[in-house]
Amino acid sequence: MTKLMVQGTTSDAGKSTLVAGLCRVLLRRGHAVAPFKPQNMALNSAVTADGGEIGRAQAVQAQACGVAPTVDMNPVLIKPASDTGAQIIIQGKVQGNMTAQNFHRYKPEALAKVLASYQRLCSQYDSVITEGAGSPAEINLRQGDIANMGFAEAVDCPVVLIADINPGGVFAHIVGTLELLSPSERKRIKGFVINRFRGDLALLQPGLDWLEEKTGKPVFGVIPWLHNFHLEAEDAINREQANHSGQFRVVVPVLPHISNHTDFDSLRHHPDVNLAFVALAETRVQADLIILPGSKNVRGDLAALRNSGWDKHLQRHLRYGGKILGICGGYQMLGHTLRDPHGLEGEPGDSAGFGYLPLDTVLEQAKQLRNIDGALTLAGETATVSGYEIHQGESRLTETAEQPFLWNDHRREGCLNADNTVLGTYCHGVFDSPGGANTLLQWAGLARETAIDIKAMQNTELDRLADTLEQHINLQQLLQACEATL
Numbered sequence: 001m002t003k004l005m006v007q008g009t010t011s012d013a014g015k016s017t018l019v020a021g022l023c024r025v026l027l028r029r030g031h032a033v034a035p036f037k038p039q040n041m042a043l044n045s046a047v048t049a050d051g052g053e054i055g056r057a058q059a060v061q062a063q064a065c066g067v068a069p070t071v072d073m074n075p076v077l078i079k080p081a082s083d084t085g086a087q088i089i090i091q092g093k094v095q096g097n098m099t100a101q102n103f104h105r106y107k108p109e110a111l112a113k114v115l116a117s118y119q120r121l122c123s124q125y126d127s128v129i130t131e132g133a134g135s136p137a138e139i140n141l142r143q144g145d146i147a148n149m150g151f152a153e154a155v156d157c158p159v160v161l162i163a164d165i166n167p168g169g170v171f172a173h174i175v176g177t178l179e180l181l182s183p184s185e186r187k188r189i190k191g192f193v194i195n196r197f198r199g200d201l202a203l204l205q206p207g208l209d210w211l212e213e214k215t216g217k218p219v220f221g222v223i224p225w226l227h228n229f230h231l232e233a234e235d236a237i238n239r240e241q242a243n244h245s246g247q248f249r250v251v252v253p254v255l256p257h258i259s260n261h262t263d264f265d266s267l268r269h270h271p272d273v274n275l276a277f278v279a280l281a282e283t284r285v286q287a288d289l290i291i292l293p294g295s296k297n298v299r300g301d302l303a304a305l306r307n308s309g310w311d312k313h314l315q316r317h318l319r320y321g322g323k324i325l326g327i328c329g330g331y332q333m334l335g336h337t338l339r340d341p342h343g344l345e346g347e348p349g350d351s352a353g354f355g356y357l358p359l360d361t362v363l364e365q366a367k368q369l370r371n372i373d374g375a376l377t378l379a380g381e382t383a384t385v386s387g388y389e390i391h392q393g394e395s396r397l398t399e400t401a402e403q404p405f406l407w408n409d410h411r412r413e414g415c416l417n418a419d420n421t422v423l424g425t426y427c428h429g430v431f432d433s434p435g436g437a438n439t440l441l442q443w444a445g446l447a448r449e450t451a452i453d454i455k456a457m458q459n460t461e462l463d464r465l466a467d468t469l470e471q472h473i474n475l476q477q478l479l480q481a482c483e484a485t486l
Contacts, residue, residue: 007132009163009173014195023064024466033127035061039076039147043259047388052092072117107144137180158482166196190481191218221473246274251287255301259294266431280308289444292330331424335359356422374407383435387427
């Protein structure tokens with residue numbers, strides 16, 4: 001069996017990408033391979049085949065492996081709802097809201113779940129590639145760690161350390177990380193990968209030679225900067241516009257607790273769309289379509305929009321002929337009332353929505369999770385759509401209104417206002433189906449049907465990533481160094 005953990009010197013060092021690439025390499029070599037991340041903190045999540053919730057990065061890594069994602073691939077998911085509190089999801093199901101201190105005390109129980117999930121994957125696959133979280137050298141988080149070295153020590157897993165050269169200081173990051181680890185943890189690191197290198201590799205070679213002599217560990221390879229490389233971001237918003245020629249303007253306000261902004265990756269690559277993520281202070285931006293995205297704290301983000309003047313901006317936008325789409329939390333905001341009787345998002349109480357849709361929403365204790373397939377009908381045109389739902393709100397129409405989505409479980413869903421200018425749905429990933437994207441954008445005013453197939457693009461990028469690793473990393477040395485410890 002091949003087991004390996006990828007840890008990083010910093011957040012965004014390239015852990016998720018390296019794991020996805022190694023998974024695709026092993027798949028192409030005939031391995032039955034699965035990804036694993038013990039603990040993930042992210043507001044981008046996916047619904048698994050077994051009806052749970054995990055980080056989207058692990059869902060993409062499962063795609064790299066050619067398997068359906070399961071809750072065991074990310075047994076602990078932390079979804080921040082404030083600066084000090086978060087929703088804790090264990091093996092796909094909500095455990096409850098916890099403060100950072102409460103979660104720290106809960107870690108021993110969480111570790112037992114982590115180990116159980118890992119052992120199940122090891123019994124089902126001949127290779128498991130694990131991703132760490134942040135950095136293993138965070139001194140304040142070392143006690144009871146389940147995300148990095150605490151997990152690696154518990155399961156006796158070898159580690160490869162990846163570092164991002166692009167910001168500078170890569171050698172200090174690597175040597176400093178090693179210095180802050182215990183002797184057994186340093187021994188566990190089998191070597192290094194340097195990520196996002198631009199330039200002449202010969203100029204870097206003296207530094208690599210020094211690093212190997214200083215640490216006694218090999219540099220397995222240097223991954224070059226991959227231009228125009230696009231995989232889903234684990235959590236940070238990617239503001240890069242893949243195509244700058246698009247004339248159809250789509251604006252997404254960046255809410256304080258924005259979630260599942262991967263809903264808009266398809267639009268970033270759409271040849272006719274100019275997508276902009278904008279700060280709440282930017283209330284004068286021009287758009288054909290404004291999309292209110294998902295939110296982990298809908299009442300708080302609704303208040304933030306109002307405090308920034310977006311209630312008036314939305315009115316002005318509609319007055320000048322624009323369209324508005326709300327997805328999940330954004331959908332709830334477009335209704336009349338948002339009720340939180342259990343205090344799931346702060347103090348119990350009600351919040352007034354923007355009032356564009358005849359809709360009342362009650363936040364419930366139980367979270368609704370489902371993968372969905374069906375049809376979207378707008379302006380007499382019907383398209384096949386697939387996606388997923390993740391929400392704790394139960395929304396009910398207060399009067400008869402058009403519901404343009406019909407799912408295969410026979411549910412009518414979504415809401416379109418009488419003026420045909422405001423639409424809402426609980427469907428995440430609605431733009432990922434080319435037919436659904438074309439239908440929605442035509443409703444919003446874009447005449448051409450030019451949406452891309454994001455899943456096909458992701459598979460192409462995963463193969464490109466695997467090709468890059470095969471070329472620039474000594475994979476035989478890396479895998480042998482890890483397997484020699486088993």
